[in-house]
Amino acid sequence: MKExxxxxxxxxxxxxxxxxxxxxxxxxxxxxxxxxxxxEKNASIKIxxxxxxxxxxxxxxxxxxxxxxxxxxxxxxxxxxxxxxKIEKVPTAFSHIQRWVDSSRIAIITFENGLKQGxxxxxxxxxxDRPWLEGECAPSRVSQFSFRTEGSYLEYEVYFDSEGEGDxxxxxxxxxxxxVPDKPERIVLTAPSIIKTNEExxxxxxxVDRFNNPIFDYNTDSIRLCICNLKTKExxxxxxxxxxxxxxxxxxxxxxxxxxxxxxxxxxxVFICNNSxxxxxxGDTHIHSNLTANIRDNDCGASPREGYLYAKEVSRLxxxxxxxxxxxxxxxxxxxIDKHTWDKIGVExxxxxxxxxxxxxxxxxxxxKRGDTIVLFRDSLTNYPYxxxxxxxxxxxxxxxxxxxxxxxxxxxxxxxxxxxxxxxEKKYSGFxxxxxxxxxxxxxxxxxxxxxxxxxxxxxxxxxLKARANVKGxxxxxxxxxxxxxxxxxxxxxxxxxPGYGGVTGVFxxxxxxxxxxxGLKERKTIASTxxxxxxxxxxxxxxxxDIIKDNTDTRTINVKVVAPNNIKKLExxxxxxxxxxxxxxxxxxxxxxxDKESLDNEAYYYVRVLLENGHIGWTSPIWFTV
Numbered sequence: 265m266k267e268x269x270x271x272x273x274x275x276x277x278x279x280x281x282x283x284x285x286x287x288x289x290x291x292x293x294x295x296x297x298x299x300x301x302x303x304e305k306n307a308s309i310k311i312x313x314x315x316x317x318x319x320x321x322x323x324x325x326x327x328x329x330x331x332x333x334x335x336x337x338x339x340x341x342x343x344x345x346x347x348x349x350k351i352e353k354v355p356t357a358f359s360h361i362q363r364w365v366d367s368s369r370i371a372i373i374t375f376e377n378g379l380k381q382g383x384x385x386x387x388x389x390x391x392x393d394r395p396w397l398e399g400e401c402a403p404s405r406v407s408q409f410s411f412r413t414e415g416s417y418l419e420y421e422v423y424f425d426s427e428g429e430g431d432x433x434x435x436x437x438x439x440x441x442x443x444v445p446d447k448p449e450r451i452v453l454t455a456p457s458i459i460k461t462n463e464e465x466x467x468x469x470x471x472v473d474r475f476n477n478p479i480f481d482y483n484t485d486s487i488r489l490c491i492c493n494l495k496t497k498e499x500x501x502x503x504x505x506x507x508x509x510x511x512x513x514x515x516x517x518x519x520x521x522x523x524x525x526x527x528x529x530x531x532x533x534v535f536i537c538n539n540s541x542x543x544x545x546x547g548d549t550h551i552h553s554n555l556t557a558n559i560r561d562n563d564c565g566a567s568p569r570e571g572y573l574y575a576k577e578v579s580r581l582x583x584x585x586x587x588x589x590x591x592x593x594x595x596x597x598x599x600x601i602d603k604h605t606w607d608k609i610g611v612e613x614x615x616x617x618x619x620x621x622x623x624x625x626x627x628x629x630x631x632x633k634r635g636d637t638i639v640l641f642r643d644s645l646t647n648y649p650y651x652x653x654x655x656x657x658x659x660x661x662x663x664x665x666x667x668x669x670x671x672x673x674x675x676x677x678x679x680x681x682x683x684x685x686x687x688x689x690e691k692k693y694s695g696f697x698x699x700x701x702x703x704x705x706x707x708x709x710x711x712x713x714x715x716x717x718x719x720x721x722x723x724x725x726x727x728x729x730l731k732a733r734a735n736v737k738g739x740x741x742x743x744x745x746x747x748x749x750x751x752x753x754x755x756x757x758x759x760x761x762x763x764p765g766y767g768g769v770t771g772v773f774x775x776x777x778x779x780x781x782x783x784x785g786l787k788e789r790k791t792i793a794s795t796x797x798x799x800x801x802x803x804x805x806x807x808x809x810x811x812d813i814i815k816d817n818t819d820t821r822t823i824n825v826k827v828v829a830p831n832n833i834k835k836l837e838x839x840x841x842x843x844x845x846x847x848x849x850x851x852x853x854x855x856x857x858x859x860x861d862k863e864s865l866d867n868e869a870y871y872y873v874r875v876l877l878e879n880g881h882i883g884w885t886s887p888i889w890f891t892v
Contacts, residue, residue, distance in 0.1 A: 265293070270437045274426050275299040275384075277437040284442045285418075287410045287475055290403040292391035295422070295437065298341075298384035306428030308374040311387070312354075312421040315564040316407035318760035320366040325351050325389075330397075333404040334390065338373045341384045346376040349387075356561035357598035367562060374428075406443055408475040411763055412565060413573040416443040446473035448482055451523050453489070453533040454580040457544040457771065457800040459513060461537060467502060467509040467521055468580055471528070476766065478578045487523055494518040494828070494854050513537045518828045518854040534828045534853065536800045542773040542790070545782055546798055547583035548575070549673060550629070550638050550715065550756035551764040555608055556588045557599050559760050566762030568608075572616035572624060579765025583772075583782050585640045586613070586764070587627035593651040601628060603650050610645025620777045632657045634700035635680045635739070638712075642669035642783040662705045671786055672708045673754055676721040676739050678732055696739045704749070710786060711751040713741050713793045713884055716767025717758030720795075720882070722874075723842065742842040745870060745887065752789030752811050752886030753872070769794050773809075789886040799829035799883045803873045810872070810886040817865045817892040827855040827875055829883070837874040845871070865892050 265280040281293035297309060313324050325336050327349050338347045352370040353362055361367045373387055388394070390404030410416040418441040423432035448471050455467045467489060471482035489502040489509055495517055502511045502521070513519065521533040553568040554560045568586055575581040588609055590601040597605060613626040626645040630637050637658045641648055648668055655664060658672055680695035714720050719730035723742040728734050737743075744751060755768035771792035774785035785791070789811030792801050804824050808814050823838055823846070832853050838846035846859050861871075870887040877883075 266439075268437070268439050270435060272424065272435060274301060274303065274424060275379075277422070277435055279437050279439070281438065281441060283439055284444055285406045286444055287406065287408050287446050287473065287477060289406055290390070290392075291406045292404065293389050295387040296384060297387075299379040299381055301381055303375055303379040303426060304428050305378040306374055306376065307378060308372050308425045308428065309387070310423040310425070310432055311371045311373070312423075313369050313371070313389075314418045314420060315366070315369065315562050316418075317409055317564050318559060318562060318566070319364060320407075321364065323351075323365045324369045325371050326368065327351060330394065331401055333402045335394070335401070335404075336371050336387065336389045337394070338385055338387045339395065341386065345379065345383060345385065347385050348374045348376055350374075354561055356558065357596075358558040358561060361558055361561055364562075369562075407564075408477075409564070409761065409763075410443045410445045410475075410477040411574060411578060412570055413480070413577050414570070416565070417441060418443065445477035445479050446475065448472070448479055448528055449474045450529045450531055451487065451526065452531045453521050453523065454798070455521055455533040455535055457535050457546070457798055458541055458773075459535055459537050460539050461514055461516060462512055464510055464512045467511060467533065469509070469523075470578060470580075488525060489521055490524050492520050492522065494520060494852070518826075518856070520828070520830070520853070532830045533798070534800065534830050536802060536826060536828055538802065538826075541802055542775055542785075543777075544771050544773055544792070544800060545582035545623075545777060545785075546765075546769050546771050547581050547585070547623075547782070548579070548756050548759075548764040548769055549585040549587070549625070549627070549640055549754055550675065550712065550758045551584065551586055552588060552629075552758075552760050553586050553762060555586075555605055555612075556760075557597060558589065564761060566760065568612035569616075570762045571764055572612070572622065574762060575764045576616075576618075576622045578763070581622065581765045581769070582777055583623035583625065584764050585625040585627040585638070587629045587638045587640070589629045589631065591631045591656075592653055593655055594653045606645065606650050614644050617779065623777055623779055623782050625779065625783070629675070630658060630661065633680070634658065634674075635696070636675040636677065638673040638675060640671045640673065640783075640786070642671075642779055658708070659703055659705070662707055669783065670707055671710060671783070672705075674708070674711045674751075675715065675758070676712060676735070676741065677715070677718045678734075678736055680736070680739070696736045698738055698747070701744070709750065709752060709789050710754050710791065710886075711741055711744070711749075712756060713753040714755035714768045714795055714882070715758040716756070716795075717760075722884070746842050750789075750813060750889065752786075752791045753793040753884045754791060755793035755795060755884070767796055769796060769798065771798065771800075791886045792883060794883045795881045797830050797877065797881050797883070799827060799875060799877075801873060801875065801883060801885050802826040803885045803888075805871055805888045805890070808888055810888055813889040813891065815891045817890070819862065819864050821861040821890070823859040823861060823871060825855060825857055825859075825873055827873075827883075829853050829875065829877055831881070832878045833875060834878045835876045837876070839872050839874055841869055865890060868892060
């Protein structure tokens with residue numbers, strides 16, 4: 265550890281802490297205060313520790329269990345010095361943050377009898393050696409995150425109240441502590457999922473540690489790539505030109521890209537070379553920044569800038585919608601989106617919009633009576649007037665912006681009924697009422713089938729391993745489709761740490777990488793949802809593409825599916841009206857199959873594709889609807 269000294273009129277602050285930690289490293293520090301004048305009774309030091317990551321779900325600070333990690337204590341330099349330590353929660357208007365144990369980030373160290381000149385107190389955090397116990401305690405650790413494009417840091421705040429009356433003055437006692445990635449472990453390759461013959465495309469790579477943190481300064485000069493035709497097994501070496509990998513393909517088919525002669529594990533990229541299909545772009549339409557109030561109150565640096573840079577430089581997304589949460593639209597920015605925040609959302613989205621590079625959509629997430637809904641705006645937010653306090657339901661958004669371009673995307677998790685006291689435990693799995701969903705609108709054409717924050721919302725008949733644990737009966741994609749909703753599918757991260765694309769992603773077929781073109785693909789339901797892998801799926805029924813609604817009662821329907829995935833495919837399933845109609849086992853990582861449905865249609869039917877990979881990941885297409 266390194267010593268950092270700060271002198272004030274009241275005394276000397278000495279902090280011992282490392283200037284740099286590796287992710288998941290043991291975290292330990294000591295702050296010593298030595299008085300240079302008489303300090304009054306009940307004077308105190310306030311220390312606010314940084315949030316390592318959003319909703320860590322363990323105490324950042326605690327004093328009640330000596331044996332736990334993150335134990336903080338204070339002792340006087342003499343036995344007669346009486347010191348009290350208590351923990352407070354960060355101030356917030358969100359009741360659920362108050363409930364979280366990881367909101368306990370404020371330590372108050374009180375000098376009960378004051379201090380004389382020359383006397384002092386030591387405050388210790390973490391470490392395995394504590395008074396009377398050496399090596400008997402588990403260590404504290406820093407987060408596994410070190411993904412900020414401009415560096416990841418812990419920033420501590422220290423305040424001193426010399427009179428014991430709560431009048432705290434800030435003291436610059438701690439250095440800015442950098443968190444750096446672990447050693448390189450994997451090469452992550454990204455490339456377009458659909459390409460055309462003889463059309464040059466670029467291949468990008470990131471070197472990451474075991475926690476997926478990018479190592480920006482890794483020297484990639486020695487890395488060689490090759491492209492393999494999965495049918496013919498022919499390999500072509502990709503040449504590097506001006507620090508960039510570029511390639512072109514002469515023959516349609518299924519391909520994978522891999523690195524060769526490297527010691528690191530390689531996450532392959534795959535694509536379909538097909539001249540009759542549009543481009544496939546990948547994005548995240550449900551991600552938050554610290555413009556959302558509850559993230560601001562427990563922030564670990566998730567600014568819009570960091571989110572957009574992460575999307576471009578790390579996740580290699582094509583498009584993104586940072587959608588900030590709100591219950592209403594008014595001046596209460598402690599829980600809602602006020603006019604200033606609304607304007608900031610629009611300014612940041614416009615600032616980082618780069619045609620053909622990164623398409624950014626401004627957005628919000630409305631907590632309404634029927635549940636949570638993403639609102640994705642096609643154009644600059646300057647074209648959309650700030651909503652009034654009367655806007656409380658999704659239908660109000662539809663009405664207010666009747667002549668504007670936007671898409672609403674329901675987020676079907678376990679909380680409904682508005683949740684004015686957000687996320688109260690007793691309201692789980694209750695409040696759902698289909699009466700709140702009966703109204704349809706052509707602005708609502710997509711829904712979330714998967715969220716990395718919550719889980720899978722497809723139906724009632726699958727295991728839930730994420731936060732949702734179980735779906736609310738009636739509040740699933742299949743049940744809504746069976747009731748006549750014309751929804752395509754999305755999958756997103758719902759991340760709160762500023763790393764969009766780390767989990768669920770949504771592919772959209774579009775003619776180009778602009779706001780107008782990608783929005784058009786989303787609006788037409790030309791989407792693929794994935795729990796993360798960028799698997800390309802081309803799916804049609806009788807020549808009609810995903811998202812189409814066709815009036816056709818032909819007796820025989822031919823279902824054509826092409827799939828290529830970066831990992832082996834376990835099973836391809838064709839879902840018809842919510843049930844598995846075809847289940848096809850696969851042994852490789854691509855499929856080119858056709859299936860016949862000879863059942864006549866008495867009523868309308870919908871079909872979609874579900875792809876299950878051997879590593880547990882899942883991909884879905886939007887449905888195709890046939891009406892009679």
